[in-house]
Amino acid sequence: MKVGVIGLGLIGGSMAIDLKRKGFAQEVLGVEAEPLNAAAAQKIGLADRVVPLQECVEESDLVVLAVPVGAAVKMLPEILDIFASQKAAEKIVIDVCSTKEHLSRAVKYHKARKQYVATHPMAGTEYSGPWAAMPGLFDGHACIICDAEESSPKAVHTVEQLYDTLNMRTIYMNSSNHDVHTAYVSHISHVTSFALALTVLDKEKDEKHIFDLASGGFSSTVRLAKSSPDMWIPILSQNRDNVLQVMDTYIDKMNAFRKAIAEGDEEAVRTLIEDANRIRRIIR
Amino acid sequence: MKVGVIGLGLIGGSMAIDLKRKGFAQEVLGVEAEPLNAAAAQKIGLADRVVPLQECVEESDLVVLAVPVGAAVKMLPEILDIFASQKAAEKIVIDVCSTKEHLSRAVKYHKARKQYVATHPMAGTEYSGPWAAMPGLFDGHACIICDAEESSPKAVHTVEQLYDTLNMRTIYMNSSNHDVHTAYVSHISHVTSFALALTVLDKEKDEKHIFDLASGGFSSTVRLAKSSPDMWIPILSQNRDNVLQVMDTYIDKMNAFRKAIAEGDEEAVRTLIEDANRIRRIIR
Numbered sequence: 047m048k049v050g051v052i053g054l055g056l057i058g059g060s061m062a063i064d065l066k067r068k069g070f071a072q073e074v075l076g077v078e079a080e081p082l083n084a085a086a087a088q089k090i091g092l093a094d095r096v097v098p099l100q101e102c103v104e105e106s107d108l109v110v111l112a113v114p115v116g117a118a119v120k121m122l123p124e125i126l127d128i129f130a131s132q133k134a135a136e137k138i139v140i141d142v143c144s145t146k147e148h149l150s151r152a153v154k155y156h157k158a159r160k161q162y163v164a165t166h167p168m169a170g171t172e173y174s175g176p177w178a179a180m181p182g183l184f185d186g187h188a189c190i191i192c193d194a195e196e197s198s199p200k201a202v203h204t205v206e207q208l209y210d211t212l213n214m215r216t217i218y219m220n221s222s223n224h225d226v227h228t229a230y231v232s233h234i235s236h237v238t239s240f241a242l243a244l245t246v247l248d249k250e251k252d253e254k255h256i257f258d259l260a261s262g263g264f265s266s267t268v269r270l271a272k273s274s275p276d277m278w279i280p281i282l283s284q285n286r287d288n289v290l291q292v293m294d295t296y297i298d299k300m301n302a303f304r305k306a307i308a309e310g311d312e313e314a315v316r317t318l319i320e321d322a323n324r325i326r327r328i329i330r
Numbered sequence: 331m332k333v334g335v336i337g338l339g340l341i342g343g344s345m346a347i348d349l350k351r352k353g354f355a356q357e358v359l360g361v362e363a364e365p366l367n368a369a370a371a372q373k374i375g376l377a378d379r380v381v382p383l384q385e386c387v388e389e390s391d392l393v394v395l396a397v398p399v400g401a402a403v404k405m406l407p408e409i410l411d412i413f414a415s416q417k418a419a420e421k422i423v424i425d426v427c428s429t430k431e432h433l434s435r436a437v438k439y440h441k442a443r444k445q446y447v448a449t450h451p452m453a454g455t456e457y458s459g460p461w462a463a464m465p466g467l468f469d470g471h472a473c474i475i476c477d478a479e480e481s482s483p484k485a486v487h488t489v490e491q492l493y494d495t496l497n498m499r500t501i502y503m504n505s506s507n508h509d510v511h512t513a514y515v516s517h518i519s520h521v522t523s524f525a526l527a528l529t530v531l532d533k534e535k536d537e538k539h540i541f542d543l544a545s546g547g548f549s550s551t552v553r554l555a556k557s558s559p560d561m562w563i564p565i566l567s568q569n570r571d572n573v574l575q576v577m578d579t580y581i582d583k584m585n586a587f588r589k590a591i592a593e594g595d596e597e598a599v600r601t602l603i604e605d606a607n608r609i610r611r612i613i614r
Contacts, residue, residue, distance in 0.1 A: 168545045188542050217542055230533045231543040235551040238526050241583040242519060243606035248583070249514045249576050256612050258472050258501055259515040261452045265613050266550040267519040272610045275603040282591050282599060292533055293588050297581065299525040299532070304577050307566050315566060319559040322527035326556045328540050329549050 050106030052077040052099065052121070054087035056170060057142050058112030059179025061212070062092045067181060070211040075102045078176070087176040103128045108138045108204065115143040116280030119152050126158040138201045140165045140208075144228060144277075145284040146192045146221035163205040164192035164221065166228070167214055172272040189214040192221045229288035234296060236270045236278060237289070243271035334390030336361040336383065336405070338371035340454060341426050342396030343463025345496070346376045351465060354495040361386045362460070371460040387412045392422045392488065399427040400564030403436050410442040422485045424449045424492075428512060428561075429568040430476045430505035447489040448476035448505065450512070451498055456556040473498040476505045513572035518580060520554045520562060521573070527555035 049071035051058045058076075065071040076093025078084035088096050103109055103125050111118050111125065118141050125139045140163045141149055153159050169187040171178060189209045194202050209216055219227070246268070250256050282289055299318075306314035333355035335342045342360075349355040360377025362368035372380050387393055387409050395402050395409065402425050409423050424447045425433055437443050453471040455462060473493045478486050493500055503511070530552070534540050566573055583602075590598035 168543060170545065170547065172547070187545065190543075227534065227539050227543055230530055231540055231548055232545055234529060235526060235548045237584070237587055238522055239551055240603055240606040241580060241587055242522050243609040244583040244602065245518060245576060245580040246514055247605070247608055249579055250511065253612050255511050256515055256609075259452060259474075259511055260613055261454065261471065261516055263454065263456070263554050264515055264519045266553055267523055268609055268613060269550055270547050271606040272613075273603075273607075275600045275607070278603055279596050279599050283594060283596060286591055286594070290588065290592055292529060293584065293591075295533055296525060296529040297584055297588070299528040300521070300577065300581055300584070303521055303525055304574065304581070307570055307577075308574055310567065310570070312563050312567060315563050316559045318528065319524055319557075319562055321531070322524040322555040323557075323559070324531055325527040325540075325552055328537050329544055329552060329556075 047071055047107045048073045048075065048105060050075045050077065050102040050109040051093060051112060052102065052109065053112035054078045054083065054092045054096075054176050054179070055112065056174050056178040056183075057167070058110060059087060059090075059092045059176050060181070060183035061110055061112065061142070061167075063179060063181050064184065064212055065208070066094075068211050070208060075106055077102045083176050090176055090179070092176055092179055100128065104132060106137070108140070108208070111139060111141040114277050114280050115141075115145050115149065115284055118143050119148050119284075122149060122162065123153055123156055126153060126156045126162060129161055130158045135161070136200075137161055138163060138204055140205055142167055144232065144281050146224045148284045150193055150196075150221040159196060160198040161201055163194070163197045163201050165205060165209070166190040166192070166224065167209065167212070168232070169214075172269050174274040174277065184209075184212040184214050187214055188217050190217050190219055190224055192219055192224050194218055225285050226288050229285050229292050233281060233285060233289050234292045236273055237282070237293060238296065239268055239270035239273075242268050331355055331391045332357045332359065332389060334359045334361065334386040334393040335377060335396060336386065336393065337396035338362045338367065338376045338380075338460050338463070339396065340458050340462040340467075341451070342394060343371060343374075343376045343460050344465070344467035345394055345396065345426070345451075347463060347465050348468065348496055349492070350378075352495050354492060359386045359390055367460050374460055374463070376460055376463055384412065388416060390421070392424070392492070395423060395425040398561050398564050399425075399429050399433065399568055402427050403432050403568075406433060406446065407437055407440055410437060410440045410446060413445055414442045419445070420484075421445055422447060422488055424489055426451055428516065428565050430508045432568045434477060434480075434505040443480060444482040445485055447478070447481045447485050449489060449493070450474040450476070450508065451493065451496070452516070453498075456553050458558040458561060468493075468496040468498050471498055472501050474501050474503055474508055476503055476508050478502055509569050510572050513569050513576050517565060517569060517573050518576045520557055521566070521577060522580065523552055523554035523557075526552050
């Protein structure tokens with residue numbers, strides 16, 4: 047199969063590496079709009095060829111749309127347009143974005159809708175760009191497939207094979223539930239990390255102290271604050287209502303903590319910490 | 331040298347392992363008040379002998395006080411009392427607690443004050459108890475030595491050798507600055523993790539979703555929420571003013587984020603994320 051990857055960053059680049067290495071793709075065509083990233087992707091060898099978008103979509107059997115979700119919403123209908131104009135009813139496009147409702151709405155009535163499979167591989171690091179791509183990024187993680195009933199069963203089956211190749215376990219959900227649950231479990235932890243970095247950089251005027259005193263605990267809690275604005279601005283914008291809801295709950299919990307500490311109410315602090323400790327049962 | 335370790339948990343147990351293994355201690359005497367933990371420590375072999383407190387302090391050349399800081403504040407003067415009653419002016423006691431001002435005040439006028447060296451090895455995991463102890467826990471991390479001028483130079487020198495044995499680099503600070511900086515860099519990240527766990531457990535009623543959707547990012551951000559209340563209640567209580575101050579800044583940052591997202595002000599969101607990204611330059 048010929049696989050086209052649009053966006054040779056962390057996710058697209060890592061997918062290109064493993065799909066080729068594991069034989070799912072005989073050839074990988076890459077598209078990369080940013081000239082510096084395109085040159086790097088070519089130098090690293092993420093794709094067999096780096097080509098223009100139109101050529102990639104026309105030539106590939108399966109297209110992976112791996113750009114930030116703001117751009118993906120515009121590009122997805124254009125890709126389906128090319129499929130339709132080619133009368134290539136067997137071709138497939140997937141996205142790998144972290145929000146789904148806007149994408150789902152953007153192509154809901156497209157005549158080639160069935161050729162699109164909405165997917166969200168839940169893997170990544172805080173780094174981005176072609177330099178961040180790596181083999182094995184997806185190993186053992188979960189991948190959500192959204193609105194599978196809107197896609198052709200054959201397309202879904204091929205995409206399941208793709209994620210099986212990447213050693214991912216698939217979970218099925220509709221777009222709307224996807225966006226609620228990812229706000230609860232993933233998006234909020236990025237916002238809390240950004241806020242933590244802002245706080246520490248604000249309070250601790252001497253960066254040397256941060257460097258010296260940062261234990262493993264602080265580093266792991268703040269690590270997501272390195273994440274790229276280009277990726278996160280459209281996610282927070284498209285998933286605004288769910289994100290605001292979970293932020294409000296979070297701010298309530300912080301205020302409850304603040305009150306218990308301020309009042310010296312050690313029993314209340316204990317209850318809060320013990321309740322939080324329940325996460326031990328769930329997260330390794 | 332004979333080293334006594336009071337509290338054979340994560341920190342004390344890990345120190346016992348490495349001080350013995352690396353030859354700094356010829357013999358390690360352990361004290362563990364909790365019977366189950368004492369039995370476990372003995373079974374794991376963290377100390378050569380598990381003995382009562384009085385015996386440990388009387389026999390040891392250097393005592394490591396590795397209990398939660400609430401208990402440490404009570405025990406430290408008692409240990410110095412034993413040193414004084416023994417007329418053992420060469421013996422040393424160190425603590426390894428995360429707050430220092432209360433400890434410092436508790437022994438400020440003790441006649442054996444010079445035999446106490448206040449230390450804070452900045453290493454750990456989210457686990458506790460003798461089962462959490464491990465070799466190499468301290469390797470490459472920083473250790474703060476507080477108020478070194480209050481201790482005898484010889485005692486400080488011995489303690490520097492101890493931390494050198496553990497491969498730690500030493501930093502010097504007074505107690506008051508220590509408590510400010512650890513609130514800014516370490517204590518706040520525990521509070522934000524506890525609040526994150528509370529939020530996700532509250533919003534996400536179905537724990538299976540948390541398990542399925544937890545990516546590496548969420549797991550690392552929430553990991554400190556597994557930390558023990560017995561350790562953290564006295565830290566948050568003793569360092570209350572500094573912790574409240576940094577929590578207030580944190581809540582302000584969250585509210586700024588909330589406002590920018592709610593208003594759809596993508597430029598403001600970008601500025602916040604880019605400011606947070608400065609942490610990249612400091613944290614690996």
